Amino acid sequence: MAALAGTVVVLLGIRYAGAGEPGVLDTRIQAGVEGVGPPWRSLALAMDFLGEPVGAATLVGVMVAGCLLLRRPRGAVFLVAGVGLAVGAATVLKHLVGRTIHDGHLSYPSGHTAFLTALALTVAMLATHRRGREGLPGPGLGRTAGAVIVLTAALVAGAAMGWAQVALGAHYPTDVLGGWCTALAVIPATAWLVDRTADRLADRRADQPADVGRLEGR
Template identity: 55%
Template sequence: MRQLVRTAPAALPAVLRAPLAMTAALATAILVALGILHFRDSGLTGIDAALLPSIYGVEPPWRYVALVVDFGGEPVGSVILIALLSGVCWLARRVRTAVLTVAGVVVTVALTTVLKPLVGRTIHGEFLSYPSGHTALATALALIIALLLTERWGLGRAAAMAVVLGLALVAGLVMGWAEVALGAHYPTDAVGGFCAALAAVPATAWVVDRVADRL
């Protein structure tokens, strides 16, 4: 088992280490800045005031689509998605990526869980909302899939970053839209969740590789 982990392909492809480190630093800065901006604030201003009225309260059939997407971020849905992705990685002998699937999501969700009471932003007067854990989870899973594809396809830096950021953005936008449409979050909560995943997943992948190399 130790040999299998040590010789498995990297969770964080070498070609992406530097660019994703810079991306994670920028995402962290945005995450913190938005947290400070909306500290103990539940008002509808700026981007939220401009976007929320046009997204919130969608009617069927789009509401049903939003509920299906939202299920992927709920406990049962997320466990199913994590189990499927980690199982595929294990069968493909991408053991480090299988570990990252679990660890990356746990770290990402833990980060959003810790930040919510620290920032103290609420929606509907009582529910802590910043950053969006659902959006963070969806983005984290998309990032992990993108890292797997980058390694498997042997992509260069530019193509790899396009795949990683493209998949992350699509996942973040889809889940963020669903959360805002269902009234669970403000648009900037979704941005915060997206940034939380961009900050947490590359760092977790780096740690997974370092630990695996030392086994």
């Protein structure tokens, strides 16, 4: 999934590098979405706020606090690292691609869409995680069911924020697709990295008492 999403991000970035106008697909979609009136515009503004610094920090803070209350520090690290890397990747790509909208504002990929998709992905992955792996009771979800739930969460979050960005005229539809795929590419890789690092640290801590015992025996 990460490889496929990353390929889409790269191809779209090459296609729209340095562009300052919508493509054919953008124009068709914008015609039916952009410029919505009340109450839809209010909903779009509320969605957009979730991707702004204050709204984003609040959402992440609540999720991290929930992980800590549930005694899942690895989950808290995953949330912060995953969302941070997804937004960071979107920011770097904006400068590399150089696509603009509205008087030179960098637009590809959509950082708002990358953020909310990344947050939804991390929360869904944590919720569907096989609890048996960490010694918690319960069988957990199967691989197929877990994958369906995770992808559905990503699709719903990405579609909601993407619609808001296009409706408000802040991004082209292909910017939204690029932001969605950016999160899909970054989050699985981040999950693997966090798990690998945490497992190594746990193994080192487990080995320390045995090492001390052997030294004391000498």
